[in-house]
Amino acid sequence: MRLGDIGNTAAAIHGKPLDGIRVLALEQMQALPYATQLLGRLGADVVKVEPPRGGDSGRGALPAMTDPEGRRVGATYLRNNLGKRSVCIDLKDPRGRDLVLRLAPRFDVIAENSKAGAMARLGLGYDDVAAVHPAAIYLSVSGFGNRADSPYRNWPAFAPVVEAMSGIYEMKRAGDAPPTVAPVGALGDIGAALFATIGVLAALRHRDTTGRGQHVDIAMLDALISMTDIVTNFWSMGLRGGNVGPLIMHGFRAADGWFVLQVAREAHFARLAEVVGRPEWVGDERFATRQGWVDHLEDVLRPAIEGWAAGKGKTEACHALAAAGLAAGPCLDAPDLVTDPHVAARDMLVEVPRTDGVEQPVLVPGNPVKLADMAEGPERRTPWLGEHSDEILHEELGLDATAIERLRADGVVA
Structure with a gap:
C-alpha cells in the first residue's frame, strides 16, 4: 500500500x-x-x-x-x-x-x-x-x-x-x-x-x-x-533449562531454506508420519509417548522429515503439511516478506517515499x-x-x- x-x-x-x-x-x-x-x-x-x-x-x-x-x-x-x-x-x-x-x-x-x-x-x-x-x-x-x-x-x-x-x-x-x-x-x-x-x-x-x-x-x-x-508458568510446573515440554516445535530444512513445524498431539503425529511417508511410526514403541518424539528427534524424525522436504521449497513443504492439518510456516527473510501475497492482500506494508533522492521507499x-x-x-x-x-x-x-x-x-x- x-x-x-x-x-x-x-x-x-x-x-x-x-x-x-x-x-x-x-x-x-x-x-x-x-x-x-x-x-x-x-x-x-x-x-x-x-x-x-x-x-x-x-x-x-x-x-x-x-x-x-x-x-x-x-x-x-x-x-x-x-x-x-x-x-x-x-x-x-x-x-x-x-x-x-x-x-x-x-x-x-x-x-x-x-x-x-x-x-x-x-x-x-x-x-x-x-x-x-x-x-x-x-x-x-x-x-x-x-x-x-x-x-x-x-x-x-x-x-x-x-x-x-x-x-x-x-x-x-x-x-x-x-x-x-x-x-x-x-x-x-x-x-x-x-x-x-x-x-x-x-x-x-x-x-x-x-x-x-x-x-x-x-x-x-x-x-x-x-x-x-511461559517463563514463570512452565518453571512453576517443573520444567527447567529452557525445556518447553515434550512436543515437536522445531525448525527443519527444505530445499531453499527452513520451515517451522509444531506437533503437540498424537493425532497430529500420525498425520505427520503419513505425510512424510513413514506410517510405521504410529505403531513404533519409540514414539508411543510425546517424550519419545523429543528423544528421537535428531536420530530418526529429523532425517526423515528433512529427507521428505529436500525436494521441496519451504513454502511448498508448508502447503503440503497444512493440507494435512499440520501447523507449519516458512522462515521468511526480508525479500520474501516484502513480496509475500498475504502481506499484499492484508495491506501490511506501507510504502513511504523518501525525500532525499533514494528510489527505494521506506517500508513501514x-x-x-x-x-x-x-x-x-x-x-x-x-x-x-x-x-x-x-x-x-x-x-x-x-x-x-x-x-x-x-x-x-x-x-x-x-
Whole structure:
C-alpha cells in the first residue's frame, strides 16, 4: 500500500471508531509512539509534542533518511509516527509547561513516556493535568511504572532491558553463550504499546459511563512478563533449562531454506508420519509417548522429515503439511516478506517515499487491526519537526503570529 492509499473505500462511509477522540502525546522513541499511531489509525487526531532542539529522540536513530530541509529522520521515528501532527514546545521552560496545560483540556488523552516521575517534576504529571482537565485520560508508559514503588523505578529502560528482565533471554540462552539480544525487534516497545492502547480504550469507555478521567499506568516490564508467560508458568510446573515440554516445535530444512513445524498431539503425529511417508511410526514403541518424539528427534524424525522436504521449497513443504492439518510456516527473510501475497492482500506494508533522492521507499508496517466497518487508510506521512507548531498554537490556543514569534525567539516553541 502506498502512502495516501485509501484501501477499502467501501468502508470509508462508516468512519472510524475513534473519530473525534484527540490525543496530545509527549512522547519519544517507540513504546508510546506506536500506541498513539495505532490510536490514530483507529481515527484519533494525534498531536505530537517534541523538544525544539532535535525533536523526538527516535529521529536520531539509524538507519535514516533526510527530510526536505536536510535534517536526519531515523527509522524508529519513520515507523511510529504516521498521520500525526508535530508541535515543538520546550517543556522545561515554564512558559512551555503552561502551553501544554492550556492545550490539555482540548484533548481526551494526554500521553507521556518519560522516566517515572519526570513529568511530575516538570509540573505536567497526572495531578497537574487532572487539575485543569478532570476528564482527561492520562497515559504513562515507562520501564517500571509510575503508580507502584518498584526498586527499578529510576532505571532508564529500552526494549532489550525489559525483555532481559522478563526471563525470556535466560530461558532461551544455550550453554555459556551470551544472550541473543532483541531477537524479535522491539518486542518490549510494541508489547507495552498494545497494553497501553487497551488501557486507553478501557478508560475512554469508563469515562463514557462515569464522566471521570483516570491515570493509565503501563510498565514495559509488566507487559513483557505477560507476553513471556511461559517463563514463570512452565518453571512453576517443573520444567527447567529452557525445556518447553515434550512436543515437536522445531525448525527443519527444505530445499531453499527452513520451515517451522509444531506437533503437540498424537493425532497430529500420525498425520505427520503419513505425510512424510513413514506410517510405521504410529505403531513404533519409540514414539508411543510425546517424550519419545523429543528423544528421537535428531536420530530418526529429523532425517526423515528433512529427507521428505529436500525436494521441496519451504513454502511448498508448508502447503503440503497444512493440507494435512499440520501447523507449519516458512522462515521468511526480508525479500520474501516484502513480496509475500498475504502481506499484499492484508495491506501490511506501507510504502513511504523518501525525500532525499533514494528510489527505494521506506517500508513501514500497516495497521494490523482490521475492522469490517473501517476503511484501511488513508495513511499520511510522518510530520517534519515542528511542522504544525504555528497551526496548532493558533487554532487551539488562539495565539497570533506576533505571540508565536515571540515564543519562537525565546526558544519556547520551534
